[in-house]
Amino acid sequence: MSDAIRIHDLSTLSAAGRHALLARTEADLGPFLDAVRPIVAAVKAEGDEAVARFTRDFDKATVSADSLRVSQAALDAAPGLLEPEVMAAIDFAADSIRRFHEAQLPEEMWWKEVRPGVFAGDRIRPIPSVACYVPRGKGAFPSVAMMTTIPALAAKVPNVVIITPPGPDGQVDTATLAVAKRVGVTQVFAAGGAQGVAAVAYGTATIPKCDKIVGPGSPYVVAAKRLLADAIDTGTPAGPSESIILADDSVDGALAALDLIIESEHGPDSSAWLVTDSRRVAEQAAAALPGHWAEMSAGRAGFSRTVLTGPRGGIVLAPDWDAAIGFVNDYAPEHLQILSRDAFADAARIDHAGEILLGPHTPVTIGNFVLGPNAVLPTGGHARTASPLSVFDFLKRTSIGYVSAAGYPALAEQARTLATYEGFDGHARAVSEVRDRLLKR
Secondary structure (H helix, E strand, O other), X not given: OOXXXXXXXXXXXXXXXXXXXXXXXXXXXXXXXXXXXXXXXXXXXXXXXXXXXXXXXXXOOOOXXXXXXXXXXXXXXXXXXXXXXXXXXXXHHHHHHHHHHHHHOOXXXXXXEEEOOEEEEEEEEEOOEEEEEOOOOOOOOHHHHHHHHHHHHHOOOOEEEEEEOOOOOOOOXXXXXXXXXXXXXXXXXXXXXXXXXXXXXXXXXXXXOOOEEEOOOOHXXXXXXXXXXXXOEOOOOOOOOEEEEEEOOXXXXXXXXXXXXXXXXXXXXXXXXXXXXXXXXXXXHHHHHHHHHXXXXXXXXXXXXXXXXXXXXXXXXXOOHHHHHHHHHHHOOOEEEEEOOOHHHHHOOOOOOOEEEEOOOOOHHHHHHOOOOOOOOOOOOHHHOOOOOOXXXXXXXXXXXXXXXXXXXXXXXXXXXXXXXHOOHHHHHHOOHHHHHHHOO
């Protein structure tokens, strides 16, 4: 494949050409929905047997219906099977993630006197159960296991499970098991893809039905979540990885290229753009990419090359800085790194991004693993309305209200007027003189 990197000049692109740069893999889920529909139906009808069959077919893994759950012995052994430095890095990252999400926790209940004698507020409780999806196909992701389970545990969700595709030997990634053991998750299942999503949506003899599923996945996983949205809360829309590196003319293009590679190496369905108003930076980055790829493994370099020479990645040259920022806001990226003279000031102009990482010492790598804020982020432009995974995704609010005898009359009069206008006789009667008479008994 050619190493040619296209530089897309916004000043010469048509509206349609500019719009095409905003597209992601999951923009058209039609083919994926068609593919996963029979899988979902089979899991609903056959349970564990269907989950195991599809896992053998798609993951080429030697599993059976009675081997889907990871044993406690395997969980107990996992930390000791990793190199000490890997286990130390997991512990370091877990500590950062735990600190951030515990600091994020809201009060268990608050209320305030909104009018004399009238009190209103919220009570916070955890959701009952959650399935944490940890992808596997293009690598192992203990970082995702941490990013999904730790905030759920910080929120005190009673039942937290992990579902993840097994390797060809039928076993779950050792580091993911080590994370589960460290954080205290005891239910781990070798079930990924659409069949795993369906299993936790409907429940099987082995895999419990969950109230919510969180975590990133392939377009097939995204499609399964879409189909199953009536059966399970599908949470933050997290599909294939995407990023924008926003760089001004103060930046070394080779550094921008280094950071551009980060999310592009996840897989051929990723999206990654360098957006700059400097032709020098654009050309330097394009020239530097082949050298960076030469120092990587063939597989990861191949993924990155496919993305950055294809329709969902490369370099966008803006006519000026305002246009560069405008493109970022239109794209609403999952990850945004700002490399500029004043990254803090520029960040204030960004309205839509899953995360914003500031400066040359905060590459996406740091955010993905050890910074602390969650790296499960909205993709596909959903950062326009959605937020990063957080403790709030594992909590629910119940409104609390109390009206005193002294505060009641003023509210009753106004409520009765509105109820009468809307034609609700029972509503109006409940705050009429009938109530006053009954309360005096």
